[in-house]
Amino acid sequence: MTKSDNIIEANAVTFTERGFDFANVLHSTKYSIDPTKLKSDELIVKALTTSINPSDLGIIGAAYGAPPKLFHDLQTSEPVHIPGNETLLRVEYVGSDIKDYKVGDWVIPKNVGFGSWRSHAVVSTAEDKTPLIVLSNDEDDSFTLEQGATIMINPCTAYQILGQFIHDWKDDGNDWVIQNAGNSQVAKYLTQFTTLKNIKSISVIRDGKSDEEIKELYDLGATKVITESEFLKPEFIKETLPSWIGSKGNVRLAINSVGGPTTAQLVSSLSQDGYFVTFGMIGGQPISYNGGEQLQKNITTKAYWLTANTKRDPESKVKTVVDLLKLYKDGKLKDVPFEKNIVKVGVDDIKSVFLQGIVKSKTNGKQIIVYE
Amino acid sequence: MLTSQIVVYSQHGEPADVLSTHSYEIDDSHIGDNEIIVKTLAAPVNPSDINQIQGVYPSKPEKTTNFGTVEASAPCGNEGLFEIIKVGSKVTDFSIGDWAIPAQVNFGTWRTHALANDSEFLKIPNPSQSKANGKSTGLTINQGATISVNPPTALLMLTHYVKLIPGKDWFIQNGGNSAVGKYAIQISKLLGFNSLSVIRDRPNLQELKDELTSLGATKVITEEENGSKEFGPTIKGWTKETGGEIKLALNCVGGKNSTGVARKLANNGLMLTYGGMSFQPVILPTSLHIFKNITSAGFWVTQLLKQNPELKVETLNQIVEWYEDEKLIDAPSLQTKFDPNGDKPLHELYQEAVINSKQGKQLITF
Numbered sequence: 001m002t003k004s005d006n007i008i009e010a011n012a013v014t015f016t017e018r019g020f021d022f023a024n025v026l027h028s029t030k031y032s033i034d035p036t037k038l039k040s041d042e043l044i045v046k047a048l049t050t051s052i053n054p055s056d057l058g059i060i061g062a063a064y065g066a067p068p069k070l071f072h073d074l075q076t077s078e079p080v081h082i083p084g085n086e087t088l089l090r091v092e093y094v095g096s097d098i099k100d101y102k103v104g105d106w107v108i109p110k111n112v113g114f115g116s117w118r119s120h121a122v123v124s125t126a127e128d129k130t131p132l133i134v135l136s137n138d139e140d141d142s143f144t145l146e147q148g149a150t151i152m153i154n155p156c157t158a159y160q161i162l163g164q165f166i167h168d169w170k171d172d173g174n175d176w177v178i179q180n181a182g183n184s185q186v187a188k189y190l191t192q193f194t195t196l197k198n199i200k201s202i203s204v205i206r207d208g209k210s211d212e213e214i215k216e217l218y219d220l221g222a223t224k225v226i227t228e229s230e231f232l233k234p235e236f237i238k239e240t241l242p243s244w245i246g247s248k249g250n251v252r253l254a255i256n257s258v259g260g261p262t263t264a265q266l267v268s269s270l271s272q273d274g275y276f277v278t279f280g281m282i283g284g285q286p287i288s289y290n291g292g293e294q295l296q297k298n299i300t301t302k303a304y305w306l307t308a309n310t311k312r313d314p315e316s317k318v319k320t321v322v323d324l325l326k327l328y329k330d331g332k333l334k335d336v337p338f339e340k341n342i343v344k345v346g347v348d349d350i351k352s353v354f355l356q357g358i359v360k361s362k363t364n365g366k367q368i369i370v371y372e
Numbered sequence: 373m374l375t376s377q378i379v380v381y382s383q384h385g386e387p388a389d390v391l392s393t394h395s396y397e398i399d400d401s402h403i404g405d406n407e408i409i410v411k412t413l414a415a416p417v418n419p420s421d422i423n424q425i426q427g428v429y430p431s432k433p434e435k436t437t438n439f440g441t442v443e444a445s446a447p448c449g450n451e452g453l454f455e456i457i458k459v460g461s462k463v464t465d466f467s468i469g470d471w472a473i474p475a476q477v478n479f480g481t482w483r484t485h486a487l488a489n490d491s492e493f494l495k496i497p498n499p500s501q502s503k504a505n506g507k508s509t510g511l512t513i514n515q516g517a518t519i520s521v522n523p524p525t526a527l528l529m530l531t532h533y534v535k536l537i538p539g540k541d542w543f544i545q546n547g548g549n550s551a552v553g554k555y556a557i558q559i560s561k562l563l564g565f566n567s568l569s570v571i572r573d574r575p576n577l578q579e580l581k582d583e584l585t586s587l588g589a590t591k592v593i594t595e596e597e598n599g600s601k602e603f604g605p606t607i608k609g610w611t612k613e614t615g616g617e618i619k620l621a622l623n624c625v626g627g628k629n630s631t632g633v634a635r636k637l638a639n640n641g642l643m644l645t646y647g648g649m650s651f652q653p654v655i656l657p658t659s660l661h662i663f664k665n666i667t668s669a670g671f672w673v674t675q676l677l678k679q680n681p682e683l684k685v686e687t688l689n690q691i692v693e694w695y696e697d698e699k700l701i702d703a704p705s706l707q708t709k710f711d712p713n714g715d716k717p718l719h720e721l722y723q724e725a726v727i728n729s730k731q732g733k734q735l736i737t738f
Contacts, residue, residue: 063659064663259658264653278658278661278662279662280662281658281659281662284658285658286631286655286656286657286658287654287655287656287657287661288653288654288655288656289653289654290653290654291623291626291630291645291651291652291653291654291670292651294645294654294668294669294670295645295646295670295671295672296430296670296672297670298669298670298672298675299669299670300667300668300669300670301654301656301661301667301668301669303661303662303665303666303667304662305662305663305665308665
């Protein structure tokens with residue numbers, strides 16, 4: 001043991017029944033962890049931050065098919081589910097056989113379904129020797145808490161979407177990406193990655209966004225920003241787009257996370273052999289486009305899902321995070337702003353803080369819980 | 373000198389308005405070493421031929437004055453069966469009397485004769501060659517004249533992208549009663565795949581189901597059943613029985629129908645959209661697309677085979693073999709014979725055929 005062996009009083013948000021009535025479905029659960037009973041192949045981590053992501057809510061509400069795993073170690077009468085995936089953790093204790101981690105490491109879970117809405121966890125290395133990815137440590141000040149808090153999902157999603165379908169991006173300034181939901185968190189990261197690779201980008205945004213919000217996208221490197229109503233006009237395909245991309249322009253990737261009328265126009269925007277990729281939608285409006293255009297231009301329609309990629313190949317996640325870390329540490333990638341919600345462990349009711357975060361996430365963008 | 377007649381257009385528009393017949397001379401006593409002269413046995417009307425004339429098809433023949441027209445004109449027709457009537461001194465792939473089909477689209481098949489380079493044609497066996505090869509039968513004129521588009525479309529969609537496990541796996545298709553749909557049913561049977569074909573409800577439903585079943589269809593369902601949630605378990609029961617999955621969907625209809633067939637796909641399934649350039653939009657439910665990792669792609673036989681000539685030869689050889697072995701039944705055509713000495717010029721015959729296309733595939737024989 002490397003620290004005074006006090007019993008840890010921990011808190012978690014839990015549920016046993018699934019549903020979208022979060023106030024009733026979710027519970028606060030208190031449990032304790034005794035570091036003196038830590039097995040040699042286990043470690044104890046403390047949460048520094050936890051995110052509330054739309055996919056977490058989908059899992060609680062059973063909009064996703066697979067039920068999340070059950071936790072038996074929370075001293076509850078029945079095993080419980082813990083929501084959440086994205087979290088930044090600090091290693092507090094390591095068992096005697098642990099070689100890959102040390103106290104003070106900042107880590108994130110490698111796999112999906114960690115159950116991140118909790119203040120502390122005991123992590124076993126019995127099945128997977130490296131269940132956590134090390135990002136940083138207490139001494140390393142080249143990497144911030146804010147970057148660590150949000151690295152797991154949105155930047156990974158944007159990074160992988162850009163790399164998974166097209167492997168031969170050209171950096172001559174003629175390759176283009178077009179995306180709807182152009183001011184979403186993922187889109188903001190994607191815009192930065194395209195800029196780094198000298199790929200041009202078009203971000204379609206909802207009407208009525210402020211000049212500030214539009215300026216933010218240009219500051220991140222967006223080549224063009226266009227409102228949905230301008231984008232949906234026939235002139236966009238006939239005149240605007242050709243004038244933007246020029247005769248050598250090649251619109252290779254269209255990214256959809258909205259559905260509905262913009263999907264057909266995204267397909268129309270693509271050049272020969274382009275990819276139309278959808279991600280991040282639960283329900284919503286279907287994808288609909290002209291099949292003749294698909295034949296003619298040999299367009300392939302694909303889905304992207306980070307969770308599925310990570311389940312199929314956990315190392316792909318590790319590789320992505322390593323690449324992202326380098327970009328962050330080289331100062332090439334800006335984290336996208338989010339709102340913090342403080343929970344004082346042992347003082348505040350953890351469920352109330354998360355419920356407030358859920359409500360605010362509908363209007364104020366991404367919500368992060370910070371543990372104190 | 374040999375006089376050839378060819379159907380051409382100089383302006384895009386409706387075939388009724390813009391087609392004309394042009395006659396030109398072919399000097400058959402002085403042909404190049406690698407040239408051949410062919411006479412047309414039959415050439416059908418395909419939807420893409422009409423779309424080319426209308427100017428709405430992405431691939432079309434160049435306009436040229438090579439036929440001796442005053443205005444630059446483009447020839448019509450993409451599919452056809454030809455007989456070799458003369459060969460140049462260095463031609464080794466063809467002999468007089470051989471049957472041949474154009475190697476590429478846009479050749480212009482609505483004509484009586486053509487002078488061409490030998491590389492512009494692919495040989496297929498004529499009936500006497502098939503018999504000499506020990507086959508019980510040779511190709512019919514209809515089989516030869518309609519071999520280039522629909523049968524390869526069906527065969528390649530079933531084999532080129534997804535590996536279906538014979539005896540176990542399934543494909544689903546809408547437009548089960550279309551020409552390609554019927555080839556797909558037969559070919560899947562020949563390859564051991566299970567087929568699930570969706571057809572429109574109609575008064576003589578059972579009759580059509582019986583017809584498709586006799587062609588080798590595993591299961592035939594209506595559009596209503598395709599769109600019904602309640603019917604889902606029945607289909608799951610069928611696939612469970614064979615121990616396979618529905619890995620491939622063929623869509624030539626679009627709209628709700630495309631959603632219905634996409635919904636039947638197993639995880640990582642592929643939907644191929646093919647056929648006309650104008651149909652209802654493809655509609656994919658998003659959550660299904662994401663959670664089942666379904667891919668939707670276009671299939672355009674012309675484009676695929678242009679990039680891959682060897683695949684074309686391989687595919688055609690397989691179709692020819694099935695025809696010779698009487699394992700594959702061709703989609704029938706309504707045939708009209710062209711009389712070169714008659715009153716009706718060739719383009720009028722094709723204009724009528726275009727109008728009659730709604731009643732079934734039209735074939736002009738020569």
